[in-house]
Amino acid sequence: MRFIACGASVIGPRHLDLGEPNQDAMVLAGCRGGWIAAVADGLGSRARSDLGARSACQVTRRILRTTSSSVDLPATLPLIHQQWLKAIDPTAPRDAATTLLFGRVTDQGEVHAAQLGDGLLLVKCAGEFRRVTPERTAYGNQTWALESTHLQDKWNCMKGRFTKPGDGVVLMTDGVADDLEPAHLADFFDALYQDLSARNRRIGRRWLQSELNDWATPLHSDDKTLVAIFRTSE
Amino acid sequence: MGFAKYQEDIVSRYVGDLAMRSIKVPVSPPKPSSPNTKNQPDQRTKKMSSLKKFAVATPRPLPVIVLADTSGSMGENGKIEALNAAMKDMVSTFAKESRLRAEIQVGLITFGGKAQMHLPLVAAHGVAGLSEFKADGVTPMGAAFDLARQLLEDKDRIPSRAYRPVMILLSDGQPTDDWEVPFKALRDSERAQKATRLAMAIGPDADEAMLKDFANDVEAPIFKAHNARDIHRFFRAVTMSVTTRTASQNPDISTAFVVPPPDDDALDLDFQ
Numbered sequence: 001m002r003f004i005a006c007g008a009s010v011i012g013p014r015h016l017d018l019g020e021p022n023q024d025a026m027v028l029a030g031c032r033g034g035w036i037a038a039v040a041d042g043l044g045s046r047a048r049s050d051l052g053a054r055s056a057c058q059v060t061r062r063i064l065r066t067t068s069s070s071v072d073l074p075a076t077l078p079l080i081h082q083q084w085l086k087a088i089d090p091t092a093p094r095d096a097a098t099t100l101l102f103g104r105v106t107d108q109g110e111v112h113a114a115q116l117g118d119g120l121l122l123v124k125c126a127g128e129f130r131r132v133t134p135e136r137t138a139y140g141n142q143t144w145a146l147e148s149t150h151l152q153d154k155w156n157c158m159k160g161r162f163t164k165p166g167d168g169v170v171l172m173t174d175g176v177a178d179d180l181e182p183a184h185l186a187d188f189f190d191a192l193y194q195d196l197s198a199r200n201r202r203i204g205r206r207w208l209q210s211e212l213n214d215w216a217t218p219l220h221s222d223d224k225t226l227v228a229i230f231r232t233s234e
Numbered sequence: 235m236g237f238a239k240y241q242e243d244i245v246s247r248y249v250g251d252l253a254m255r256s257i258k259v260p261v262s263p264p265k266p267s268s269p270n271t272k273n274q275p276d277q278r279t280k281k282m283s284s285l286k287k288f289a290v291a292t293p294r295p296l297p298v299i300v301l302a303d304t305s306g307s308m309g310e311n312g313k314i315e316a317l318n319a320a321m322k323d324m325v326s327t328f329a330k331e332s333r334l335r336a337e338i339q340v341g342l343i344t345f346g347g348k349a350q351m352h353l354p355l356v357a358a359h360g361v362a363g364l365s366e367f368k369a370d371g372v373t374p375m376g377a378a379f380d381l382a383r384q385l386l387e388d389k390d391r392i393p394s395r396a397y398r399p400v401m402i403l404l405s406d407g408q409p410t411d412d413w414e415v416p417f418k419a420l421r422d423s424e425r426a427q428k429a430t431r432l433a434m435a436i437g438p439d440a441d442e443a444m445l446k447d448f449a450n451d452v453e454a455p456i457f458k459a460h461n462a463r464d465i466h467r468f469f470r471a472v473t474m475s476v477t478t479r480t481a482s483q484n485p486d487i488s489t490a491f492v493v494p495p496p497d498d499d500a501l502d503l504d505f506q
Contacts, residue, residue, distance in 0.1 A: 014335055136394040138428040140294060178395040179289050188288040195285075216286035219293035221335035 001109050001162075005035045006196050007227030008208040012175055014221035024173050024225040025053040027061045033107030036064045037227040041119060041173035042098045043145055044222075048088070052096030055087035056080075056146055060102045069104065073112040074157050081150040093148040100146055101171040105229050109162035113169055116155050118143040120177035122170040122189050125160035129186040132158045133177075140178055166193050168230035175222030179215065193230045293337040296397040297355055298328070298476055299385065299429075301378045302367060303405035303436070304346030309369030313406060313436055316462035318366045320469035327473045328358035336397055338476060341385060345378040347371025355391055375405065376413035379420045386426035399429040400476060403448050404459075404468075406436035417448070434459055434468045457493060467493050 011022040023042035028035065040056040042049025063080055080100075088096045099117030113132065115121045118140075121132040133156060144154040162168065170189055180188055196204045212224040300321070308314045321342070328338040341355035347370050353361065382401060385391060392399060420426050433445040436459045445456050454475070459465045471493040 138394070138425050139392070139398050140395045142398065142428060178294065181288055181290055184288050188285065191285060191288065211285045214286075216289040217291065217293065219335050219337065 001107060001231060002233040003035060003105065003229055004196055004201070004204070004232050005030075005037070005227075005229045006201055006204040006208060007037065007039075007225070008205050008212055009039075009225035010209055010212040010223065012221050012223040015223060021050045022223050023049045023053055024175065024223040025050070025057045026225050026227055027057040028227050028229075029061055029065070031065055031104070032069070034069070034105045035229045036061055036102070036104050037169070037171055037229055038100065038102035039119065039171045039173055039225045039227055040098045040100045041117070041175070041223070041225070042096070043143070046095050046097050048091045048096045049098055051091055052084075052088055052093075052098035052146065055096070056084050056098050056100045057102075059083040059087050060100065064102070064104050069106045069110065073104070073114050073159070074152070074155070077114065077152060077155055078150050081146060084146055085148075093146070097145040097147045099143055099173070101173075103169045103171060103229065105162065105169065109167070109231060110159070111162060111169055112157070112159045113171070114155050114157045115171075116151065117145045118174040118177070120170075120172050120174075120180070120185075121156065121158070122185060123158060123160060124167045124169075124189060126163045126167065129189060130158075131185055132156055140174070143174075162231040165232055166190070166230065168193060168228060170226065170228045172226040173222075173224065175220075175224035176212065176215075176226050178222075179217040179220060192228050196228060197230065197232055290395070294395050294397060295339045295357075295392070296336040296476065297339045297341065297392055297399035298358075298472075299341045299343065299355070299382060299399060299401045301343045301345065301375075301382055301401065301403045302352070303373060303375070303407065304344040304367045304369050305373040305407060305410075306346070306370055307373075307407050307439070308346065308367075308436075311437070312462045313465070314367055314369040316465040317404070320466045321367070322364055323466070324469045324473045325358050325361050325364055328476070329361065331477045343378050343381050343385075345374050347374075349374050349377035349381055351381060351385075355385065372410040373405065373407050374411040375409035376411040376416040379413060379416035383416070383420045383423050383426045386420075386429055387423055400432065400472070401429045402432045402434070402472060403445065404434040404436060404465075405440055405445065407439050408441045409444070413444070417444075432472065433457070434465070436465065467495075470494055 005028055007026050007028040009022060009024050009026045023044060025040045027038045038057040038060040040053035042053035060080055063076055063083060067076055085093060099119055101115040101119050101121050103111060103113035105111045113121055113123060115133060123130050123132055144151060170192060199207060302317060325340055328340060338358045339355050340358050340361060342353040344350060344352040344367055386399060431448055431450045432454050433449040434457045435442050435445050449456050457468050459468060
């Protein structure tokens with residue numbers, strides 16, 4: 001089974017103007033023939049949200065790498081939170097609060113993914129597209145996040161299997177998610193697959209970076225991060 | 235971003251290349267191309283296809299909703315004139331603000347005789363010739379709360395990607411309708427309750443207890459306007475607070491609500 005995996009994270013115009021760092025982070029790493037991906041969006045109002053986001057991705061990668069692929073993701077969530085608290089120490093959790101979305105795809109095409117807070121988690125299994133992220137009930141930027149208390153019931157989790165070419169998982173922070181037409185998410189997912197599968201990863205990443213940097217929504221301001229893993233062969 | 239790039243470089247050198255190297259074209263694309271289908275993914279007719287067509291073509295809105303008492307008593311002591319002038323100043327400042335990372339939208343609900351949308355929620359820069367409020371009739375504040383709640387709950391008019399709305403209530407008297415049930419509905423509404431609520435009591439007859447209950451921004455306790463100039467000062471503070479939010483790192487975070495001091499040389503008679 002073959003996969004294509006690609007991701008990019010770009011700093012938003014607002015942080016660029018203010019000379020501040022990217023408060024999004026991402027990890028995309030191969031693991032035993034499969035892939036691990038994570039994206040995190042540090043809360044803009046918090047002093048060390050860049051550290052929080054970066055640590056969340058690092059911790060997730062480390063834990064998923066060492067955990068057996070047969071272990072369900074929900075079981076790893078308390079450990080991820082615990083290790084994140086250690087990683088950001090001595091920074092207060094409140095100052096490093098961050099959203100976190102991550103996924104693991106095994107060499108056999110088993111996919112597990114989870115999300116806490118804003119952003120968008122899209123999957124396609126057996127040709128069937130699904131938005132895992134529930135509809136937002138209020139307004140933008142009001143989100144659950146990794147903080148001092150573990151919020152097991154606020155996570156959205158999914159598992160499935162990639163059985164067809166074009167099946168995949170896409171994780172993105174709200175800088176991208178909030179500016180996507182909700183009615184065309186499935187088309188967006190397929191367009192990503194088409195575009196990324198036609199390029200090698202380095203060119204694909206450059207293309208993705210340029211798409212995110214040159215975002216079409218007027219007055220867009222947020223950092224933007226997107227990671228995608230697709231199955232490309234039978 | 236540095237970290238992300240670093241990680242991916244590591245991966246591409248040592249891990250992922252094995253999976254990637256042999257892929258020149260997709261072995262099996264997800265769907266055969268069909269010339270008749272609309273909204274299909276880009277068929278790569280261009281070298282660089284685009285994700286732009288999936289992006290929303292409008293900026294993220296920051297709604298500002300004013301609930302203005304336009305009952306008959308507002309016609310006394312120049313209150314309605316001061317309110318009209320302050321409204322025009324605020325809308326024109328919102329329209330001219332050029333640093334914005336969000337589109338300020340303004341909606342005006344009046345309650346004088348009856349509650350109505352005086353101005354539907356529209357981009358401030360698109361407001362041409364704001365019609366003046368006219369003071370007349372009783373004070374149906376409860377009906378105004380209902381209109382505000384309906385607006386805040388309407389995902390077509392205020393999408394989920396909008397920044398947290400700001401709602402401003404100003405009144406110079408007691409509500410004359412059953413306002414408590416609509417007020418509770420507003421405060422209990424899952425969506426509407428998330429809006430920032432500011433309040434201004436105009437003159438000595440305003441229902442300050444109710445206005446205090448309405449306000450929910452710790453940065454901005456109820457403001458008491460004693461004269462026409464105070465109405466201007468309050469709306470200057472609203473304008474400053476909203477425009478600061480749109481230029482700040484996170485437009486959802488309340489900013490300091492600072493009412494400018496009165497001019498020493500201004501001659502103003504207090505509302506009776």
